[in-house]
Amino acid sequence: MHPAPSVIFFSTFSGLGFGLLFFLGFGFPAVTGFTAFAFFAIAYVLAVGGLIASTFHLGHPERALKAFTQWRSSWLSREGWCAVAALLVMALYGAGLVFLEQRWTVLGIIGAFLSIGTVFTTAMIYGQLKTVPRWNTPLTPAYLLSISIAGGALMAGQITWAIALLVLAGAVQVITWTMGDNAFESAGTDLASATQLGNIGTVRSFEPPHTGTNYLLREFVYVIGRKHALKLRVIALGLMVVLPVLVLLLPFNHWLALVAVLSHVAGVLASRWLFFAQAEHVVGLYYGKR
Amino acid sequence: MTTLPETTHKKLGLVIDLDTCVGCHACVISCKGWNTENYGAPLSDQDPYGADPSGTFLNRVHSYEVQPAEGAAQLIHFPKSCLHCEDAPCVTVCPTGASYKRVEDGIVLVNESDCIGCGLCAWACPYGAREMDAEEKVMKKCTLCVDRIYNENIPEVDRVPSCVRTCPAGARHFGDLGDPDSAVSQLVAERGGMDLMPEQGTKPVNKYLPPRPKDALPEFDVLAPFLDPVIAEPKGFLGWLDKALEKL
Amino acid sequence: MTQPTLDLSPKVSDEIRKTTCYMCACRCGINVHMKKDDAGELRVAYIEGNRDHPVNQGVLCAKGSAGIMQHNAPSRLRAPLKRVGPRGSGEFEEISWDEAYDIAASWLKPIRDTNPEKLAFFTGRDQSQSFTSFWAQNFGTPNYAAHGGFCSVNMAAAGIYTMGGAFWEFGQPDWDHTKLFMLFGVAEDHDSNPIKMGLGKIKARGARVIGVNPIRTGYNAVADDWVGITPGTDGLFILAMVHCLMKAGKMDLTYLAQYTDAPVLLNMDEKSPDYGLYMRDENGKQLVIDRTTGKLAPFDRPGVKPDLSATHRAKGITHVPVFHKMAEKYLNEEYAPEAVADRCGIPANRIRAIAAELARVAFDEAFELDQEWTDFRGETHKTMTGRPVSFHAMRGISAHANGFQTCRALHVLQIILGTVEVPGGFRFKPPYPKPASAHPKPHVGLTPGAPLNGPHLGFVHGPDDLALKEDGTPARIDKAFTWENPMSAHGLMHMVISNAHAGDPYKIDTLFMYMANMSWNSSMNTGGVMEMLTDKDENGDYVIPHIIYSDAYSSEMVAYSDLILPDTTYLERHDCISLLDRPICEADAMADAIRWPVVEPDRNVKGFQSALCDLGAKLGLPGFVNDDGSQKFADYADYIINHERRPGIGPLAGWRMGDRGLQSGRGGVNASQIDNYIENGGFFVEHVPEDANYYKPWNMAYQKWAVDMGLFDSPQPYLFSLYVEPMRKFQLAAEGHGDRQPPNHLRQRIKDTMSPLPIWYETDQQGNEGYTITALTQRPMAMYHSWGSQNAWLRQLHGHNPLYLPTKLMQQHDLSDGDWARVSSPHGEITVPVMEMAALNENTVWTWNAIGKRKGAWALDKDAPEATKGFLLNHLIHELLPPKGDGLRWANSDPITGQAAWFDLKVRIEKTDAPKESRPEYPPITSPVGQGPDKLAWKVGK
Ligand SMILES: Nc1nc2c(c(=O)[nH]1)N[C@H]1C(S)=C(S)[C@@H](COP(=O)(O)OP(=O)(O)OC[C@H]3O[C@@H](n4cnc5c(=O)[nH]c(N)nc54)[C@H](O)[C@@H]3O)O[C@H]1N2
Ligand SMILES: Nc1nc2c(c(=O)[nH]1)N[C@H]1C(S)=C(S)[C@@H](COP(=O)(O)OP(=O)(O)OC[C@H]3O[C@@H](n4cnc5c(=O)[nH]c(N)nc54)[C@H](O)[C@@H]3O)O[C@H]1N2
Numbered sequence A: 001m002h003p004a005p006s007v008i009f010f011s012t013f014s015g016l017g018f019g020l021l022f023f024l025g026f027g028f029p030a031v032t033g034f035t036a037f038a039f040f041a042i043a044y045v046l047a048v049g050g051l052i053a054s055t056f057h058l059g060h061p062e063r064a065l066k067a068f069t070q071w072r073s074s075w076l077s078r079e080g081w082c083a084v085a086a087l088l089v090m091a092l093y094g095a096g097l098v099f100l101e102q103r104w105t106v107l108g109i110i111g112a113f114l115s116i117g118t119v120f121t122t123a124m125i126y127g128q129l130k131t132v133p134r135w136n137t138p139l140t141p142a143y144l145l146s147i148s149i150a151g152g153a154l155m156a157g158q159i160t161w162a163i164a165l166l167v168l169a170g171a172v173q174v175i176t177w178t179m180g181d182n183a184f185e186s187a188g189t190d191l192a193s194a195t196q197l198g199n200i201g202t203v204r205s206f207e208p209p210h211t212g213t214n215y216l217l218r219e220f221v222y223v224i225g226r227k228h229a230l231k232l233r234v235i236a237l238g239l240m241v242v243l244p245v246l247v248l249l250l251p252f253n254h255w256l257a258l259v260a261v262l263s264h265v266a267g268v269l270a271s272r273w274l275f276f277a278q279a280e281h282v283v284g285l286y287y288g289k290r
Numbered sequence B: 001m002t003t004l005p006e007t008t009h010k011k012l013g014l015v016i017d018l019d020t021c022v023g024c025h026a027c028v029i030s031c032k033g034w035n036t037e038n039y040g041a042p043l044s045d046q047d048p049y050g051a052d053p054s055g056t057f058l059n060r061v062h063s064y065e066v067q068p069a070e071g072a073a074q075l076i077h078f079p080k081s082c083l084h085c086e087d088a089p090c091v092t093v094c095p096t097g098a099s100y101k102r103v104e105d106g107i108v109l110v111n112e113s114d115c116i117g118c119g120l121c122a123w124a125c126p127y128g129a130r131e132m133d134a135e136e137k138v139m140k141k142c143t144l145c146v147d148r149i150y151n152e153n154i155p156e157v158d159r160v161p162s163c164v165r166t167c168p169a170g171a172r173h174f175g176d177l178g179d180p181d182s183a184v185s186q187l188v189a190e191r192g193g194m195d196l197m198p199e200q201g202t203k204p205v206n207k208y209l210p211p212r213p214k215d216a217l218p219e220f221d222v223l224a225p226f227l228d229p230v231i232a233e234p235k236g237f238l239g240w241l242d243k244a245l246e247k248l
Numbered sequence C: 001m002t003q004p005t006l007d008l009s010p011k012v013s014d015e016i017r018k019t020t021c022y023m024c025a026c027r028c029g030i031n032v033h034m035k036k037d038d039a040g041e042l043r044v045a046y047i048e049g050n051r052d053h054p055v056n057q058g059v060l061c062a063k064g065s066a067g068i069m070q071h072n073a074p075s076r077l078r079a080p081l082k083r084v085g086p087r088g089s090g091e092f093e094e095i096s097w098d099e100a101y102d103i104a105a106s107w108l109k110p111i112r113d114t115n116p117e118k119l120a121f122f123t124g125r126d127q128s129q130s131f132t133s134f135w136a137q138n139f140g141t142p143n144y145a146a147h148g149g150f151c152s153v154n155m156a157a158a159g160i161y162t163m164g165g166a167f168w169e170f171g172q173p174d175w176d177h178t179k180l181f182m183l184f185g186v187a188e189d190h191d192s193n194p195i196k197m198g199l200g201k202i203k204a205r206g207a208r209v210i211g212v213n214p215i216r217t218g219y220n221a222v223a224d225d226w227v228g229i230t231p232g233t234d235g236l237f238i239l240a241m242v243h244c245l246m247k248a249g250k251m252d253l254t255y256l257a258q259y260t261d262a263p264v265l266l267n268m269d270e271k272s273p274d275y276g277l278y279m280r281d282e283n284g285k286q287l288v289i290d291r292t293t294g295k296l297a298p299f300d301r302p303g304v305k306p307d308l309s310a311t312h313r314a315k316g317i318t319h320v321p322v323f324h325k326m327a328e329k330y331l332n333e334e335y336a337p338e339a340v341a342d343r344c345g346i347p348a349n350r351i352r353a354i355a356a357e358l359a360r361v362a363f364d365e366a367f368e369l370d371q372e373w374t375d376f377r378g379e380t381h382k383t384m385t386g387r388p389v390s391f392h393a394m395r396g397i398s399a400h401a402n403g404f405q406t407c408r409a410l411h412v413l414q415i416i417l418g419t420v421e422v423p424g425g426f427r428f429k430p431p432y433p434k435p436a437s438a439h440p441k442p443h444v445g446l447t448p449g450a451p452l453n454g455p456h457l458g459f460v461h462g463p464d465d466l467a468l469k470e471d472g473t474p475a476r477i478d479k480a481f482t483w484e485n486p487m488s489a490h491g492l493m494h495m496v497i498s499n500a501h502a503g504d505p506y507k508i509d510t511l512f513m514y515m516a517n518m519s520w521n522s523s524m525n526t527g528g529v530m531e532m533l534t535d536k537d538e539n540g541d542y543v544i545p546h547i548i549y550s551d552a553y554s555s556e557m558v559a560y561s562d563l564i565l566p567d568t569t570y571l572e573r574h575d576c577i578s579l580l581d582r583p584i585c586e587a588d589a590m591a592d593a594i595r596w597p598v599v600e601p602d603r604n605v606k607g608f609q610s611a612l613c614d615l616g617a618k619l620g621l622p623g624f625v626n627d628d629g630s631q632k633f634a635d636y637a638d639y640i641i642n643h644e645r646r647p648g649i650g651p652l653a654g655w656r657m658g659d660r661g662l663q664s665g666r667g668g669v670n671a672s673q674i675d676n677y678i679e680n681g682g683f684f685v686e687h688v689p690e691d692a693n694y695y696k697p698w699n700m701a702y703q704k705w706a707v708d709m710g711l712f713d714s715p716q717p718y719l720f721s722l723y724v725e726p727m728r729k730f731q732l733a734a735e736g737h738g739d740r741q742p743p744n745h746l747r748q749r750i751k752d753t754m755s756p757l758p759i760w761y762e763t764d765q766q767g768n769e770g771y772t773i774t775a776l777t778q779r780p781m782a783m784y785h786s787w788g789s790q791n792a793w794l795r796q797l798h799g800h801n802p803l804y805l806p807t808k809l810m811q812q813h814d815l816s817d818g819d820w821a822r823v824s825s826p827h828g829e830i831t832v833p834v835m836e837m838a839a840l841n842e843n844t845v846w847t848w849n850a851i852g853k854r855k856g857a858w859a860l861d862k863d864a865p866e867a868t869k870g871f872l873l874n875h876l877i878h879e880l881l882p883p884k885g886d887g888l889r890w891a892n893s894d895p896i897t898g899q900a901a902w903f904d905l906k907v908r909i910e911k912t913d914a915p916k917e918s919r920p921e922y923p924p925i926t927s928p929v930g931q932g933p934d935k936l937a938w939k940v941g942k
């Protein structure tokens, strides 16, 4: 899949933002007043910024409201509802903390679940796609959720949680990669099933339907070299998990925490880039691109 | 409208004969021409006279080479447009309801005025049947020429999709695949019509007729009697001539 | 939620205008849908096939549907152009038509008054040859031809000399009845849609298709059986099948005896000047032995039953029937499958199996049509016997230097099976059948200031008909109808520039061309041609002094011309697809068609034929001026309506004026003829009567109908010529008989190649040592030569072209898809991207024809993939063979017809690093029309 920057930024930052909201909803850290304002502001900038980034890849963002209509079947629509609900609930909850120094626990918990639910719906947009075997697995929500929560813990300054969750996210990431590498083969979709010509013999793509490019090739057929991918994986894992964990193990320091956060974000961006770039859509088969 | 109708009154679709398709691209361009002037936004082209031309097409013709275990390799031309799947994932993923499957005939359509151009339906389609128009920024796909097949402004014989009407080899057939007695259903039954990527669970309405066995001319031993020499022992040409002319 | 409500019956257009497609030479009928734009102006919106049209019956190919993009192409020329930069630069100035005519007349008038042959007028994709040749004839130059000589004259000439009609678009299989269809060397052909429709029909019936082609794409891909033959060896393969069939007696002997020259007697006296010629009576009629009387008789005497075996001795000379000669020749073991298998690359048993299958279907699946008919000997047959085997072939067998003989061999094969003009077999389309003897002979009699003494092109019947000057040198610039290629019925367009540049046989002053991209894809040796066109003599003048050219678009050739007469697009002019040249007939109907301006041009352009009417009048050419010297035809439409070739015969056969109103075929001028055509959808059809539908050359009902329709003036039944007597006459000359003698260096070649019975010979590969791989081109179905690239839709399908290599050669050269290779021939080299193809003859490489483009042409960006990755094979092909050291220029052509031997090309391949661009690279030419827009999203009206 084409690793479009808007989608990479969206999923990275909104994941982080909703992860932070998740912790805030449970009262970690238990902040109020101006500090709460600061935390909430950061969370909203990330979550909303991510959401806004996601509209960059819409052809008609001015019609975005229509996307709320199909919640009964569409994960994208559900994501919209969830995000709006999470942001509204958490806004109310945050307002209580900031202005009234009040913690409405139930509201916070509801908001926390809506926040993480948003990440889940995002994940399901990808996870539901049979056409992209690498994504079409429960590991996809696991991957997005674990990173989001770990990032949230990190942002929320929950050092212990953060260390544990980062390690967990790292583990999920590694499993996702390993399982993902065989996903296409084991999904059973190949050129023979795509063309139904396999019973005659070995099928190979001959001439493409057009010598130039088209939307499908730009959007779905992105080929990245194995070696290149491996390098990026090491970098992603190092920045996303290893470095932050090491830093967190050191005595706490705001600057170091910032380093951990920045490193984590860079790692997630790299991981997310790979998430798209390594995902192969079955349509590539028709073009002999696999 | 994103949820799929439980049933549709008809299952209109195409049957494509891989035994006959010569790969001429007539259907591709006819489709482009019709759909540029008709339903929805015109199918635009980017850099049309430049170094990197591309554009929106609703129907494309691939070609594959197949190497049997024995014998010569074969080449198969392979037209592909929307298969109007019964379980169309492109419809259920659509957040706006722009994508829908018509209850009357099962045609999967995009209502362009509702489309936000998110592209998700194209992601969900295993067949590459949807293309986002770069100019209009809405999703385009085969309409099964919904604006032709019922159109009272065109003669009745012509109320078939543009690609079907134009196909010089007659490799494209249109009809109701929900009706077992329709000509297309019978063709599918006779020739063993196939679903593409059945494992994707989309239940395509369009069917593909497989190529007939190739290079299957009987070995010479079987045909040998047809070349029995006129005279067993060639006794010179005059003997042959007499014998050959006996029949006259 | 509810579904949106759709308008299921939107208005399709405001008006439909029916005319004829011209995205290729197939000439399908089209419905041009016109819609009002925002300004209320009717514009072309959508093009579909015309269901009522005899050619395409509603279907339309990719090019046809894309016609709208051709019509609106940014590459369209806008006004007459005068060259201002050096030739080849593309620098022009727009001028008025008056100035253009003045310039043209200032070059042409002096030539006409002194040396009319100094004008060479050659037309390319011309579909108005009867008109352009009429113009050239009135000008008085012998130097006129269209492009047939480099296209497929072997196919046309071999068919006409053998059976009075050819494949190409002049005949068709009986698609409704055939059960075995065998296709040789065809990728697309002119009958594009009809062939596809026919294939579709027979495939739907489950009939068998056998494709003989080194490459398995397109038609050959859908063929049930593929014969991946070694290029250039089809003649051997066919004659091996003839051998098998003859040996097995699997011939239609009745058919051979009655309708062919198989029983015609040949003079067998080696010393006679008539050795090998037909025995004829005092009226020149071929003689046979009548089986009932045992006596000599002219072949067409009523009641005669020609004997295939009886010999005849007279005045001490033995005469034997042609059939004897055939048996002698083809029963020989040199034609046994085992003897040819290796050379053809087809196992002997496969050859036998195919021959056996031909025999099985022709004889075991024979059938009768319940249709009575009467032959030319007066015998009435109760039924028509069908032999459901049919053949078709095109350039794959004809564009080789042995192509004439190979095409002949194929005709002999179908004739011995008795499948020509019978149900289920191959059928002619009117005006064919028409034997070679009914065609004109070439004329070169010139008189300064006066018309030529007759038509330029035609069919020779012996040395006397050659186009030679008194001193024996060629009369024509292309050396057509000379000892080098005596039967060059279509001229040799591919030799014109080369000969004119070399001054061999003489120099010319003005090269006038129409619709031929000679500085690019339509020439062999493209680089060389560009040099010849720009070469200057010692005075600094161009060696070819003046070049006038008519094109509608900014092609490569435009840049090499001095004066451009800009044509309209095909939707903006009158055209006439006439029975006088290449009509749109079907086997069971005569038909012709027109184009008419469905829109008026919005530029200062003019239909070329109309421009010729103007220019002809300005030059005072008889035929183009009235007695008072005024212009005779205001424009081409005027000519189409009012010109009469013979009394009652005009360019169009429909709606002519008879005594009692409008009638078909013959008749006087009808002032509203074009309107009648437009009302009828742009075409005219007249069906052949039921009892005249088959056996046309011998069927009196057909002969009578054809005379009534004006196809010819008296019935002329004839025999098929398994044996082509005129060829024997050339051999006789080479053997020393007669006054007109070939030059010595050609004697042996004439003896060897001009066998009156088909033979196979290896084409001249001298100088090609070390080049072992055959390199071919194929026409892409969705592109027409160079035109397609200016079409925004089509160029997305074929924007560049790889060279396809068979698996074995890929491995041998350590190549994988996308690598680049240097491909060389004795004449040049190209560097191009390669791709693997398994369904390909293992010693053949190929690419799509004419995709490569010159930078700057066609209003494309100079970095267009057509120029940076696309390429032409033409750089490797030469119009001459490698020098033999004898100082002579040997054309790379068939020694019989002069057909350009495109497919004899042999190459060598080496892997190389990817260059920046495919090579050779030429500098861009300046575009006289700028570059096209950077996006398209149009829709006419709402
Ligand atoms: N390597 C290789 N080369 C080949 C062949 C091959 O098989 N292999 N085939 C050969 C054969 S058979 C042929 S016939 C030639 C064809 O080659 P060409 O005869 O050169 O054919 P086109 O490229 O179609 O070019 C014809 C010219 O006509 C112009 N034209 C198009 N429409 C109009 C119009 O309406 N009016 C006017 N006045 N001009 C118009 C085009 O712009 C173009 O410049 O190519 C030959 N070249
Ligand atoms: N779409 C489209 N249609 C066209 C044209 C076009 O440019 N585009 N051009 C028109 C013109 S001008 C012409 S002349 C016709 C030509 O129409 P075709 O005769 O179909 O011409 P080519 O495409 O040159 O195809 C020649 C075929 O012969 C095969 N071949 C080559 N050598 C041999 C051989 O030795 N033996 C056998 N058996 N096969 C061989 C090649 O593989 C190729 O498939 O098409 C006309 N129609």
Ligand code: SF4
Pocket: B020, B021, B022, B023, B024, B025, B026, B027, B028, B061, B077, B079, B166, B167, B168, B169, B170, B171, B172
């Ligand atoms: S038009 Fe018909 S034959 Fe041509 S590519 Fe399409 S389906 Fe195949």
Ligand code: SF4
Pocket: B081, B082, B083, B084, B085, B088, B089, B090, B091, B108, B124, B125, B126, B127, B128, B129, B130, B141, B202
């Ligand atoms: S082919 Fe693709 S676009 Fe068409 S219905 Fe099926 S999934 Fe949807």
Ligand code: SF4
Pocket: B093, B094, B095, B096, B097, B098, B099, B110, B114, B115, B116, B117, B118, B119, B120, B121, B122, B138, B139
């Ligand atoms: S691109 Fe349009 S049709 Fe497709 S899913 Fe998005 S809104 Fe629906």
Ligand code: SF4
Pocket: B030, B031, B032, B034, B035, B058, B059, B081, B082, B141, B142, B143, B144, B145, B161, B162, B163, B164
């Ligand atoms: S049915 Fe209509 S829209 Fe669909 S591919 Fe055919 S022409 Fe195009």
Ligand code: SF4
Pocket: C021, C022, C023, C024, C025, C026, C027, C028, C056, C060, C061, C062, C063, C064, C065, C192, C193
């Ligand atoms: S075959 Fe195609 S391009 Fe040629 S005349 Fe017919 S529709 Fe036009």
Ligand SMILES: [Mo]
Pocket: C150, C151, C152
């Ligand atoms: Mo040609």
